[in-house]
Amino acid sequence: MTNVLVSHADEPIGRRVVKALFHDKEVASILAVGDGPPPRSFDRYLGGSEPRVHYSRVDLAKHRPASDLFHSASFRSAEIDTVVHIPRHGAAASESAPIVSGLPERTAETRLILQNCLETGSIRNLVALGSAFVYRLVPGNANRLDEDCELDLDPDVAPDIRSWIDCDMIFHGEVHNDRMRVVLLRVPTVVASGGYVYFNPSLVGRPGPRVRALGYDPICALVSDKDVARAVVNAVQSETSGIFNIAGTEAVPLSVLARWTRRTALPIPGPLLGWYTAGARLVGAETHQAADGPHLRYGFTLDTSRAERYLAFRPSDRIGLARAGDGAMRLETASV
């Protein structure tokens, strides 16, 4: 039996992971941590005389609150031995990312969580979600990438993707740690029923217009939020450590994905993409997407054979279009 801490549990994928862990009989208790108030969906978990789920409101990107949490008496008494780190991905991720201690918030948070996990000494397993947009993409729409493909270490890479790469490398450095098992799950574009999309640097944030490079329409590998939660549960239960690609069966072009998720991908000539972002920032517009880069030109899908072999992960959700209540066609996920 394990006791699990889940970061950013108040965000969509965090909620899904808490739900999956709640229904896992191998998990004794769950400490859900988030920035905001507990989600309403947690009401059924938090009630009762001896609830298995506890919720704590902590900003893990700041040193003091994070340290206080990991060294608190309640943390020790809960005997947490597994940490599931889900980076910020919901609506809050669309706001301009704050800088913490000179680092992007995502990187600072990752460092703090890893540092505290190592200092605490009681953590045996660390499972983290990372982005598959860290890979270096070569021209073409059909880059089939496995875990050994090289990362995009170009110094001109977009800051949003740069922070994902930094987080990836931070975890990568601890994969062979003897005292703590580290599992990093690289996920491509995550979609959820209702047309929600996460982890895609081009489409992240609220619905609205987006830009893409004229003459290019990269293929985007998709995975449903339920499959991501299943992969996390499998990673918690497994005995292995390492880096694993997690993806579903489907892949669609960026323009189609934008349309399905209530966004419009406006084609703009490549050289103007940087100017567009700079101009939008000048006029105060919200520009949360990565301004330019290979991900706007070249697509990829992921080879998940390693996850299938070591984590027993197989996507069980299919992603497609369905008519929503308002009559519009929306992206939906359904279990096979």
Added chain:
Amino acid sequence: MTESTTAGTPAPPVEELLGVENTGATLGRDPFTELADPDPFVERLDRLQIVAPRGRARRARREQPLRELPPVEPVHRTGKHETFTPNARSRWAATPTLAEIDLDESKGLVDYLLSDHERRVLAGLAQLVEGEVPYDRYGFSPETAKRSFPIFLALYRYYFRVVSEGHANVPMEGPAILVANHGGLLPFDAAMGVIDIAVHSDPPRLVRAIVDRWAGALPWVNIFYARVGQVIGTRKNFADLLNDGQLVLVFPEGMDGARKTITQRYRVQNFRVGFIEQSLRERAPIVPVAFVGSDDQTPILYNIKPLAKRLGLPIVPITPTFPLLGPLGLLPYPVSYKIVYGEPLNFHERFGPEGADDPRLVRYLANQVRRSVQQLLDKNRS
């Protein structure tokens, strides 16, 4: 934890098979261009009847016609590939035959341009896409294929007047590599090959042509290639396609084939060796293919190499119509095509996946395939 490559029957090392030491002294040597001293390694290979005997001198070799290739034992002649056990999923086996496909009563504009047979072919290709979305993981879109199919079919029938033979040599299921000569500035040879296989196979097979990486960087072109099922030529893509049991078309000459001048036409250029490695590792047969006519579609009189280098282009050609007619001068002439599929070469059965790690053997086999393609060309040009 790295994913292992395809497992197969372990084959003995090449040196053990041949009984000689492979010193690698003449690594990458082209049997078209001979050395003065006989090499025991190559001689032993010759005795295995994989290649024709070597010539004498480089200059004499250039002027002499190619020697006759000792016949490689054909594995099948019925069109049904029976000797190969694919490690792919059963997706291809589940593809319905043309007779089993029911056509929709409702017809679109495109459907009126096509016969029932061609509509069934398109419906069969559409069923190759897994999942709920109308794209496969390489970007293939049956809808785009359906729209472009009538255009290329018209080119196939009325512009290039394609005739083809030897379809029984193309496996109807499981992975296989079609290795062909490349010619003409624009890759109409690949397009004609894709159409030819689609209309002559039952159940219909989609040929995945491997395209150069630089084509993936071309605006719009990269989208079109992906939507009609063509794939950028990375090793991983190639291996995955074969592992999926797909039919892959490669032009190992690369751009050297496309930029041949009129004096070199129908002379197959040096082959890259990657396709041999993939064939051995993924245990896929190789089918040599000759495109007769592609070298005549855009006769290149001269290639201005310094200008091409300066502009970063693979070629700046001078043809009878380019630059005289501007970009229109690059369009192909209405030459007649003949596509010939040769007997499959099953190197993987003799050497196994371990052979892919021997660069000398791989180069040797690549030259053997090159020779087969050249002979098909020479035989069918007349």
